[in-house]
Amino acid sequence: MKSGKTGGAARGGSIQSLDRAFSILEEIARHEHGLGLVELSRAVDLHTSTVHHLCKTLLSLGYLSQSESGKRYRIGRGVFALASSCADEIELARTARPFLAELSKSTGESAHFAVWAGNQVLILERAYSDSAFQMNERAGMLRPAHCTAIGKALLSGLEPAALDERLDEMTLTPHAPNTIVDKEQLRREIERIRADGVAYDDSEYNEEARCIAAPVRDFRNRVVGAIGFSGPVWRVSLSDLNKYSALTREKSRSLSLALGWRE
Amino acid sequence: MKSGKTGGAARGGSIQSLDRAFSILEEIARHEHGLGLVELSRAVDLHTSTVHHLCKTLLSLGYLSQSESGKRYRIGRGVFALASSCADEIELARTARPFLAELSKSTGESAHFAVWAGNQVLILERAYSDSAFQMNERAGMLRPAHCTAIGKALLSGLEPAALDERLDEMTLTPHAPNTIVDKEQLRREIERIRADGVAYDDSEYNEEARCIAAPVRDFRNRVVGAIGFSGPVWRVSLSDLNKYSALTREKSRSLSLALGWRE
C-alpha cells in the first residue's frame, strides 16, 4: 500500500521493533530450556527472517545467548546486569526473605512475596517448602491480579480512584473453576479483604491450588506488596485457610514493620 | 536521497532502534537515581524527541518506570522479571555466596564473584566487608577484563584459541597508572597466572585499589567464573596480596568443588 497518512512512530505510540524484541525476550524467558528460531517465530507470530534479525541484534548486545550445543536462544547476561539496578526491588526481596522462610516453615507450604508490575503481579521472592509437591512458581514470574490471593491483596491496598482505573484496564479472564469474572463481585470481594486483612484464592487461578495472602505496607503506609503461601487442594483445606489466616496477617504485619511501617 | 544501496537491516548487522533502546537502558542503569529526558538524550547522543519515543515504548512495556515525583526514568520491573529466568546465573551466585562471605570475613575486604559477559566481566555476586570504605562495586556491574584481577583470572582460563580471539576483540584501554596496554605483556601475565593460579591487580583499574582473584571451575573442568577480593591501597599492601594468595586459591578451590569440579 501507499504510505498515505501512515505518519511517525507515534502512531500506535509504540516502536514496532522494540515491541517485537521484547515479546521475543518474554517468550524466551517463559521457556526453561530456551527456544529455536522457528519455534520462536511461531510463538510470536513473525517471520523467521524478522525474528532472526532481531535475535542477532539482541545476541550481539548480550541480551540473548545461544546454548553452545544447539542453537537455542536463552536470556543473556546483559539482562542480569540491567536488573541489578532494580535496587528497590532487590532490597524489598531481601527484606521479605526471612519472613517468607518462617511462613513456609510454619505452614509446610511454599510462600511468596509479590508486587505490582503494570496490571500484573510480579513474584519478587519465594521460599520453598521441603515437601515433594511444590507450586510451579518462581521469583520473576508474572501472575494475573484478579484470581490470585497476592493479586487480590494488592488490589485491596489501592486507593478507590486507582482501583477503578485498574479494574477498567483489567480483563477478568477465567483461569480455573472459581475465577471471579464479574467486576462487581470482585469489587465486593476486595471490600471484604480490606475489612478482613486477608485474601484467599480457592481454585481461582489453578484448579489444584489454594492460597492466602495479606497486603504489606511501608513507612508511608502504602501497600507495596503482598505476602502469602499456596499449596495443593488436597493438603490445604478450606478450614486450613481459615486456620492460617491469623498467621498470614501476622507475617504481613512483621514484614511491614521491617519496612518502617508504624501503628 | 542517496538511498542507493542502503539495503536491509543486515547492514551493520544491528537493528538501530534496538541498539538505541538498550543503550538507553544501560545508561539509566548506570545512574543510581535515574535520569531525566534531556540528560538522557545528551548521554546517549540522540535527539530528545527520539529518546522520548523510545522511552515511551519502554515505559508502556514495563521495562522503564518513572519516579512518581519527577519524571526521572528508572529501570522497570519488567527487567527484573526477565532476569529471573537467568536460572544458571542465579544458581551460580547463590552457590558462591557463602564462600564470598568467608573470603570477605578473613580479609576484612569486600569479595566478588564474576563471570564473562561478552568481552567484559560481570560481577554476579558480592560480599560486603564491614569496613567504612567499600569498593564501589555492586552485583550487576560490568568491568573490563584486561585490568581487573577477576578479569585476568577469567582470561587465564580460556583455551589458547579462545584467548587469541578475545584478545583480538579487546582494546586495552588504560584506566589507571599500571594498566597493561600491551597485548604481548598481557599474554605473558596470563601465562604467569595460569602457572600460579592467582591473578593480581595492583592499581591497574583503579589507582586506589588492589585486588586478587582466582579462576573457578565447574564439573566439566571449565573455568566458569572468578572469585577474589579488593581493597584500598592504603589497607592492602603488595605483601598482603602475596599473603592472601593462598587463601584466595583455597576459596576458589572450595567453590569449584561445590560446583562439582573434581581433582
Place this chain on the structure above:
DNA sequence: TTATTATTTCGACAATATGAAAACTAACAA
C-alpha cells in the same frame, strides 16, 4: 510577570526494518 529549561506532539521525509525467496546447514532415512 518573563525567561529558561524540560517534556510532549506533529508531520514530512528517507533511512530503516521488513518479509519473500533463495542459499546454506544439519540431521536423518533409505
Place this chain on the structure above:
DNA sequence: TTGTTAGTTTTCATATTGTCGAAATAATAA
C-alpha cells in the same frame, strides 16, 4: 552414498517505520 526434510542464515527490493526539526506545551526559576 544420496535424497528429504527441517532449521538457520543471507540477500535484496520495497513501503513502512523510525527519525529529526520544529513548534506547542508544561514546568521552574528569577
